[in-house]
Amino acid sequence: MAGIKVKAKLKGGVVKVKAMAKHEMSTYNMMEKKTGNRDDANFIEHISATVNGETVFDMSTSQFLSKNPIFKFQFKGDFKKGDKVMMVATDRKGNTIKGKGKIK
Amino acid sequence: MERRQFLNVTLGALALAVVPASVKAEDFRKSKPAVWTAHTVDDAIKALYGSTTLIEEGVQLKAAGESFDSGKKAVASSGGAIPVEFGTKIAAKTIAVFQDANPESAVCVISATKYSVNDYSIKIKMGKPGTITVVVEGEDGKLYAAKQTLDVALGGCEG
Numbered sequence: 001m002a003g004i005k006v007k008a009k010l011k012g013g014v015v016k017v018k019a020m021a022k023h024e025m026s027t028y029n030m031m032e033k034k035t036g037n038r039d040d041a042n043f044i045e046h047i048s049a050t051v052n053g054e055t056v057f058d059m060s061t062s063q064f065l066s067k068n069p070i071f072k073f074q075f076k077g078d079f080k081k082g083d084k085v086m087m088v089a090t091d092r093k094g095n096t097i098k099g100k101g102k103i104k
Numbered sequence: 105m106e107r108r109q110f111l112n113v114t115l116g117a118l119a120l121a122v123v124p125a126s127v128k129a130e131d132f133r134k135s136k137p138a139v140w141t142a143h144t145v146d147d148a149i150k151a152l153y154g155s156t157t158l159i160e161e162g163v164q165l166k167a168a169g170e171s172f173d174s175g176k177k178a179v180a181s182s183g184g185a186i187p188v189e190f191g192t193k194i195a196a197k198t199i200a201v202f203q204d205a206n207p208e209s210a211v212c213v214i215s216a217t218k219y220s221v222n223d224y225s226i227k228i229k230m231g232k233p234g235t236i237t238v239v240v241e242g243e244d245g246k247l248y249a250a251k252q253t254l255d256v257a258l259g260g261c262e263g
Contacts, residue, residue, distance in 0.1 A: 072225035
């Protein structure tokens with residue numbers, strides 16, 4: 001798991017973020033075909049983004065996001081260029097993947 | 105009773121200490137597990153919000169490049185990664201995405217924060233043609249929704 005790529009851009013007071021998490025996002029049905037065990041399915045269950053300790057994005061997800069899912073979201077507030085967007089995702093197996101990007 | 109409350113508070117504090125990311129926002133997989141196993145959109149919406157009364161206005165939805173109000177049927181060339189854009193100007197508490205093509209219905213639930221500009225884009229998988237439903241829970245407690253039906257040329261879920 002190689003983590004999350006985060007790109008953030010500040011324009012007109014709004015920060016637009018594009019993030020890609022590297023994850024297989026296998027569904028129950030896929031794993032049943034592959035290994036015979038539905039329980040082998042693994043996907044991101046929860047992903048969130050924080051800037052300066054403030055949560056700006058928070059999403060609970062299911063297995064139906066695409067493989068290596070892309071998230072685009074926006075937020076505004078008292079943020080400036082150079083602030084770091086930290087993203088954390090937790091998958092079904094309990095692994096944590098992280099990524100960060102500077103607001104440009 | 106006091107002892108029980110004490111335990112709850114302590115356990116809660118411990119849980120928060122272990123998972124700092126979930127301090128503010130709700131993890132809907134833990135708080136509403138029934139949502140993620142529901143097999144129909146109606147069941148999932150009911151499990152999440154306790155109601156299925158949807159007002160179809162105020163929500164923008166664009167799947168595979170076709171806006172929901174264009175009157176055209178969207179066609180996704182690959183079911184493995186269908187771009188879905190959605191947003192709303194309504195002051196929202198949560199936004200949820202469902203579809204009716206896969207074994208379970210729920211795709212994601214977003215808790216809007218005070219910083220959120222509610223305009224998102226994600227990529228989802230769909231095994232066969234179906235309808236995507238985006239539900240916005242407004243701060244007024246009402247549910248707003250938009251639906252888009254789309255064709256999937258190549259299913260992406262069974263891979």
